[in-house]
Amino acid sequence: MSFKTRLAAALGLLICLASLTPLSAAAATQVTMYYPVSVGGPLTQVVDKLVGEFEQANPDVKVNAIYAGNYDDARTKALAALKAGTPVQTSVLFSIDLHELKDLGVIRPFDDFATSAEDKEWLKSFYPGLMDNGRADGKTWGIPFQRSTIVMFYNKDAFRQAGLDADKPPRNWTEMREAAGKLVKREGGNTSRWGVMIPSTGYAYWMFGALAKQNGQTLMNAAGTRTTFDQPRAVQALEYWTSLSKDGLSPKGLIEWGTLRQNFVEGKTAMMWHSTGNLTAVLKDAKFDVGVAPLPANTEPGSPTGGGNFYLFKSGSDAEQRAAYRLVKFLTAPDRSAQWSVATGYMGVSPASYQTPTLKEYAAKVPQTLVARDQLSVATAELSTHQAGRVRKLLEDALQSAITGQQEPRAALSGAQAQAERVLKPYQR
Secondary structure: OOHHHHHHHHHHHHHHHHHHHHHHHHOOEEEEEEEOOOOOOOOHHHHHHHHHHHHHHOOOEEEEEEEOOOHHHHHHHHHHHHHOOOOOOEEEEEHHHHHHHHHHOOEEOHHHOOOOHHHHHHHOOOOHHHHOOOEEOOEEOOEEEEEEEEEEEEEHHHHHHOOOOOOOOOOEHHHHHHHHHHHOEEEOOEEEEEOOEOOOOOOHHHHHHHHHHHOOOOOEOOOOOOEOOOOHHHHHHHHHHHHHHHOOOOOOOOOOHHHHHHHHHOOOEOEEEEEHHHHHHHHHHOOOOEEEEOOOEOOOOOOEEEEEEEEEEOOOOHHHHHHHHHHHHHHOOHHHHHHHHHHHOOOOOOHHHHHOHHHHHHHHHOHHHHHHHHHHHHOEOOOOOOOHHHHHHHHHHHHHHHHOOOOOHHHHHHHHHHHHHHHHHHHOO
């Protein structure tokens, strides 16, 4: 073979290899994930780290994580992208968005992908209480990840100053009222510290779900076709809530979800009801001894579960959807769930996550982290219906109307119930 012939062959090989390089790089399967990050602090670094670990373990997949504000922002942006024809394979959205997403026909059940014996066991591995908002029609549509219950944070130092036992937080409504009365601090005619604050913006319906459950009342049926806002026990729950400000134990008017955590760590309230997803931030920022307790009971204890589930969208190629399924499996594995819990305060989503060295060691140092998990035994599903956004808005408007004194609790809830029945009537069979 002549020199020219050999040179031509070598050049040809180089050109061939050069042409293969971009093809190999482009062969990575693309997965787009929308993620809400404003629910419990700056979580982008935590999510980025977990996604990076997935990409390292799955070099054939590239994840495009789009951070989209709160849950409503994430849902709006993900649905807008789908409508525009932009592929979106997965997102963490409200667990209570299930019926609405299903009605829109944009999600696929995980059962479509969980066909092996191992995968089917994976579907059974999560806490049953966290799956109540993830299953419908005998299939699994949502996988828990960023999940919580409402817990009561309290200032142990303030308890001691008020002559209360800091290791015995209120166990029921009566005890909470009595403790709040002793914890209120007034100086020069102004209140420098309130006894208790329950947020009434952002997620007022969630707080009300807790109060109703504690009074023996759930707010909807399992099918999400009927609500029970105006039942006597629900009315009593709202009457108790509004009485806290009427009796000077809590500030009048609305209490902002977004600023309540800061009010607590600054000592402006001795007790607050909030998501366990704030645990890590509260422990980091508070300059006092922080207690965390289950919510107080009335006729029974309880809290609704809350937070976000992973969903799989009917979008993109089959390979992209299967890669998204692998991503969800990876992020909800016990070790990653434990990492997430320690970094944020959200719960580990499976019993196995609490058996990992990560959570075992953390719980030994920070026993407050176990309160939300233990409360699952008395938890109920969060308010979830068809036309969920509209129905929640009806209830929130009614709650805020009663809290601000514009309507009496019974009238406010009766109005919300009548409107919810009209919205849900087409779904009642």
